[in-house]
Amino acid sequence: MMNSVLMALHALGAVAWVGGMLFAYMVLRPSVDVMEPPHKLTLLAAVFRRFFIWVWHAVVVLPVTGYVVMFSLYNGFAGSGVHIHLMQGLGWVMIALFVYMVFGPYPPFRRAVAAADWPEAARHLPRIRRIIGINLILGLITVVAGSAGRFL
Template sequence: MTVHHLMLFLHVLGVTVWVGGMAFAWGCLRPAAMQLPPAQRLPLWAASFSRFFPLVWAAVALIALSGIFMLLETGFARAPRAWHAMLLTGAVMMGVFASIWFGPWVRLQRAVRVEDWASGAVALNAIRQRVAFNLALGVVTIAVATLGLGL
C-alpha cells in the first residue's frame, strides 16, 4: 500500500460519511420524523445533529487533508480538471456546512433548550434547505469524480 492509496481511502471514507449521512437524514430520518409532533421532532433532530455534525467535521478534515495531499503530490498543473472541480465544489460544501454550524444549528439548539418550537422549526427548515443543497452538490461532485462529465 502506498501513501497515495491511504489518502484515497481516507478521502472516500470522508465523502461516504458526509454524503451518506446527508442522504440518510434527507431520505430516511426526515420522512419518519415528520410523523412526530414538534415537541418530539425537534429534540430528535437536535440529538441526531449533535452526533452527526462532529462526524462531518472529521470528514471535512479527512477530505481536505487527503485531497490537498493528492493534489500536491500530482501537481496542480498535471491534475485532472475534475480534481480542480472537486476542489471548488468541496470548498463550497464546506462553506455551506460552516454556515449551518454557526447559524441555524446554534438557533436550533437554543430553541430546543427553551422549548421554543416555532423558532426551532424555522432553524430546522434552514438546515434542511442547506443540507439539500449540499447533498445535491455532493452527488454532482461524486459524478464529476467518477464520470468526468466532459471535464
C-alpha cells in the first residue's frame, strides 16, 4: 500500500515537471515569440515564477519517493535494475541543471523584467530556454527508463 502511494506521487511529480517543460518548450515558447518584448517577457516571468514552484516540489518528491521504493522494494542500489540507475543518474543531472538555472540566469532575468529593462531580460532568456530544453530531453528519457525499463 505504501509503495503504491509513493509510486503514485513519483509519477505525478514526473508528470508535473516533464509535462510542464514539454508545454513550456514546445507550445508556449513558439506561441509567445510573436509578441512584443515587454508583453512576452512579462508573461514568461509570471509563467516561470509559478512553474518553478511546482518544479521545486517535484525535485523533492521524486528522489524521496524513488529512494524509499528503491530500498523497500528492490533492496537498494545492488538490487535495482539498470533502468533505475539510469533514472536516478539522469534525475540528479536534471535537478542540478534546474538548481543552476534558478540561481544562475533566472534571478537577473527576473530583476530585469521587474525593472522593465527588456534588452537585459532578453539577454538572459536563451540560457534559461536552453536549460529547460536540455532538461526536457533528459526528462523524456528518464520517464521512458522509469516506466518501460522494467520490461527490458
